[in-house]
Amino acid sequence: MLMTKTTKIFGANSVKVQRQKQPGRSSPSLQNAPSRWEKIRLAQFLRLPLYFLIALLCILGSPVLAKVPGSSNSSSQLPINSLMSLTLAVDPASLLQQGKVLYNGGNFAKAVEVLQQAVQAYKQQGKTLRLAATLSNLSLAYQQLGAWSQAQQAITESLNMLKGQDGNQNLQIFAQSLDIQGRLQLTMGKAEAALATWQQTEKIYKEVDNKSGVLRSLINQAQAWRTQGFYPRSVKTLDQVSQTLKSQPDSIEKTVSLRSFGDALLVLGDLEKSRQALEQSLKIARNLQSSADIGASLFSLGNNARKQQDKAKAIAYYQQTVEISPSPLTKVQAQLNHLGLLIEDQQWAEIQTLLPLIESQLDQLPLSRASIYAQVNFAQSIEKVNSAELQASNKNYLPQLPTPIRLRSRQANSPLPTPHSPLPTPHSQLPTPHSPLPTPHSALLLASAIQQSQSLGDKRAEAYALKSLGGLYEKTGQWSEAQDLTRKGLALAQSSNAPEISYILEWQLGRLLSAQKDISGAIAAYDGAVETLQSLRKDLVVNKDIVNQDVQFNFRDSVEPIYRQSVELLLKSQEGKPDEKILEKVRQRIEALQLAELDDFFREACLQGQRIALDQVVDQDNPTAAILYPIILPDQLQVIVKIPKQPLQNYTTQISHTEVEKLLVELRKNLVNPTATKAVQTQAHQVYNWLLKPIESQLQKSGVDTLVFVLDGALRNLPMAALYDGKQYLVEKYAIALSVGLQLLDPKPLVQQQLKALTAGLTQPPPGFSNFAPLLAIKSEFEGISKAGVSTTSLIDKDFKKKNLESEISAASFNIVHLATHGQFSSRLEDTFILDFDGEINVKDFDTLFRSQGKTIVELLVLSACQTATGDSRATLGLAGAAVRAGARSTIASLWQIDDESTAMFVSAFYRELKTGKISKAEAVHRAQLQLLKHPNYKAPSFWSAYVLIGNWL
Template identity: 40%
Template sequence: QTAIALRSLGDALRFVGDLNQSRTALTSSLAMAQQLQREDLVHTAQLSLANTLQAQEDDDSALILYRTLAQTASQEIQVQALSNQFTVLMNRGQVADARALWSTLQTQFSSLSPSQPALFARITVIQQLIRLGVANTPSRSEQAEQLAIAIQQAQAIGDVRSESYGIGTLGLLYETTGQWGEAQSLSEQALTLAQSMNATDIGYLWQWQLGRIYKALGDRARTPQLKQQHFQKATSAYSDAVDSLQQLRTDLVAVNAQVQVSFQDSVEPIHRELVSLLLDPTRNDTTPDDIEKARIVIESLQLAELDNFFREACLDTESVDIDQLDAKAAVVYPIMLRDRLEVVVSFPNHDLKHYTTPVPRETVETLVDQLRQHLTLRISNRFRPGMARMYDWLIRPMLPDLDANQVETLVFVLDGALRNIPMAALYDSGAKTFLVESFSIAVTPGLQLVNPQPIQEQNLAVLTGALSEARQGFSALPNVVPEVEQIQSTVPAQVLLNEEFTEESFQSALQSNAEPIVHLATHGKFSSNKDETFLLTWDGQLSINALNDVLQVSTLNQSGPIELLVLSACQTATGDKEAALGLAGMAVRAGARSTVATLWQVNDEATALLMEQLYEELSSRQVSKAEALRQAQLRILHDPQFRNHPYYWAPFILVGNWL
């Protein structure tokens, strides 16, 4: 019983994305099954462990187990192992090796008694072939024949889920070959079956498929009326798919482990394709409602990405009206699409607008990679041409509207790789100025996650945790001491320095005091992997969850959450395109209303001066947090010793509430 329970736990942990714990549980399950000398338990544990290894991208180890099972296990497990082995080989581009398995798979499929695992294995193999464009060995007709057999067997045993999966996949095959009528009919049948049993986890696939089919029909329509009809059907189908994914977000129990929802393969493309459809420049009749729908979908994508980062639906959201929040702020939603860059902007007291630039996503991401390197070369101005191009794409088209609406603050809801460069350093080559010289700037993962309150009028006080000495393989931060001293000279501050800054002492200080600002001057790293995102203390590392737990102690002992969390010596992981997602995740999960953090580790002296100015602004003037950070950045920007270079001031970003 314990071996079975551990295997079930390992499968559940794999599904929610806790792969290391899944591997541990399944390894224990396998060891226990081997001790009991129960071959059936050994084989099921090996299959589950191989699936987790595959999810961890440890393909070589997974293939060893799959090949072992294909020789030794029961026929039902053999076919699952062969199917998964086939998928791994196809994903690795080892098409010849995968095709060599085809005859073995055919034999297994034909001799196996119908069951849901066997049917799903058969259908998944064919689905993999379709998506990778394999048209021979096996041929399209052979693929269709295998799906027809699976559908018949599913009907014979009354397995509606497998029947829907098979019919929908047959619809995918017809979509691939451009047989739109058959593809539409089959997709509708599959969706009806999925909905009849509330199988949202596969139903969204057929809604997405119908969206693509209707769009293709619209692109081929000969009359404007027919084109519009297909557009409306496509939009409706895509919207239904997004709604289904949101339902799955809060109902993970409903998801069948055999049809896991992949963010990269399904969630992200569905959202992007719907935005592309709503804002399609070739239609020439985009309505304000279309733009508002696109904005909502972009917000939904941001939320889904954070859920994927945390591997759980843990974020509370609420609708926020920007007009009531800040009448001088514009919220900017850039979204990178396959063939273009769209920027949706919410201006105060006006309808949304969108601006289209014909720059493919790949081009934008390549430039971001280059800029991230150039911005950290402090003796070079190689960043300027690239930041000027980015300014021309993101800002210049909306400049007249920004002026007309007297906008003072730009709040960016950034998409993907764009999070890795500071918007403050976008460069106007005509005026020869940086964006921060004209606007206060903030970043938020979405308006739904903003706690819409300005900083409370109270005597500012700071709880500071700081490390100046080298610890745990991280270098010393000698300028942390003057940074802390300057904070103390500006605002009242309690300081935990070096050996005083432990997780226990930090938590104790939060419990006994009610400082509205927490300032952590310590090494930290932001990564697209939640488990590799942390802050350093004297005696260990604070993970995102641990930081959240510690800060919640403070929240429980105050009238409200921490106003401002400052992380002054952190950096995003080198070479990790989605690393800034960890920064956003840290900011959101910490529970503070606002977070100031850095995209890269900054010169110590510049950091100390910037922090001194930030607290001076917050304590002596009635300004927003975004404006306080702007003034602090301008001080460094205009200081001759820092040569006007963004390396010293631009990586400081304000995440969350900018008021």
């Protein structure tokens, strides 16, 4: 979530400039548009995650304007409406000061105008140093407007003037200008160049003993490292910041830095460290009796609590923020976050109480980008309440927006549709319980936001508002108006280099074209959205909005539907005739979705490096394996099949997503119950009919003996081995493996390798984990591995610690790591872990645990006593994440915890088969499962079907 902090404005004495209400500003001439609604601060709860990611990346808050020597903060501040009459005769320091006020108020276009005048004044006066600093500030303002060439020109001119300048003050200005250049480089996708620039600024700040500058440079470097995918290096850099802060005395600067540090850790998912830093920031702010910083730290702690899904604590922090903070901006942010939580829980009475309180604060905010975003977001929140109420009352009616009037748009003077009178005014339409504000009211706010953004010259804000107003027209089925607005917004977003807005507009355009039966046009729009998302992949992972559990549901709301709707359109375009090119595109798109989902889980790009296509493996290396790609769509279940040396084919079952989900959930519950075999067979037979019955005869004719599934959605929670054809389970006919994508990492078999295993396990759970039962058969499990002829090194109980495990793996060349310990897979990164003697080892640490210098060193990882989190419909995301994070070519894990003795039996059988060196890993798992199936005590699917093989099945 966008964190609001004290923004430093550098003048001669580095004093803070308060934002002031700007006199003389008239409202845009929109009928019935009340000025109160033009001044709304950013609503934090809105689900536009990627924009907020970009905002979050500026960890220290708004970019810091460069300090100009000799400028005076005591200069008179001219009213906004008199700026256009300024001449060069005015003191440039006054112009500079006015530019800073405008910049900090979000009025970037006016800031550019004033700073340009200051530049001309300093040029006439021949004051090189002040000119250079002003040019760097001008570049920063241009960056906010997306005017990249002008921004580059200004910062280049500034740096050229400063090169070769000596003196402490000159170096400080040079470093500040370099910092602004680094921001431009990162925004333009030049992360390596930005990193080098910020490393240079760090060196200069150290030379001039500017500690805050050093901290800012380090945090910026962490951002650059993360953008390049170097997550561990980013965290290491932030840890360096943490150590530096500890040695500093208490000060306002320290509390701000700690808060920024805590916010950065929140983005990266280290919740506990984030909380500690924020609490320390709050403590210092209280000691210094700085109410502004107390409020800001409380606000950030609220965001941290929200990230941890502790809504009660988050609301308490937001309420304290409103009570304590002197800043109307911070108050509104806290109230809007509070409102967002209430909307999530549909607390209508509380929403009714909070809305007028928020309204009373909105008038304090001047016109700026922030107020425009707030106006848009507030309109969308009204629609969320309205939509929820309609669903609750089973109403399908949405009001038709009134006939549009003509407002001038920036693009070729084309008209902009907006609703006209008669429309309700905001004051007369505050909701009562079960009476949300109507759609036309939202449209009025959005139309006003569009005009305001035009008056500011802010293309990003205008694109954002156009997107939202187009979405309203889409909701009411007014396609041509919606399409016109969407295309205008897309043109603005693309010209402003705002992909985080562009992809949503491309998606919206695709939906609109699809609704009008323009399938080819819709496919092209969806292709554009997917391509934009791919370009944002690394940014997508650090998400986005508040970066909390909302991240993953946000992924499901704002990213996943794009891929699925695109797939649906592609399949529809076949017109009943299978098209192999389209089918290939479909499965590649589903793979891209699954990879993006994993990236989102870890908040970094995970699957990198050389990989081999699965089709190549089955066509050349393993011609007895077939690959199945089930895809769950809203009204159908689609299956694409690759049989060796045959073209792709597909078949469809017309069934709703809801029906599929319901059956899969029930089957998953029955599978863990040894007494529910009959129910399992009935339900598993239905799933078999969906996935395999149409292709079973071809599989038999082709001599296929191994099935590789690339599963989708809730299917990932099920072991495919348990599917039932009416007479036999699938495991009785095929070896089975899972893949997280269409490619394998260096797929080499384990045959003819000397098997050397590191075994580690806990017979008793560590203190504080009493909900996990003892694993008393671990010793017999390990003995079975040794008896199978596998060379083993064991760490049991007190010897099984993370540091010992890492040390053993690094020191010896084990090709197998077998962990007999409790673990849990979850859709939440924080809740996916295994246990060692000291407590948890989180899945995010697997990359350093099982790899050496970035290279995979484990062929097979076995997790024999793990389970998926209860009640988590996407828990196997954590299982896939564990497999990917470990870097092992293959992973074997259990979807639920199984009987201790049957586990030992399965493990012994698996290693005996594997040790022969004549069969694949998938076949070794297959045979071990069959041994349990044939055992009188373990023939129920709950015992043998829980084990799954992920990755390389060879």
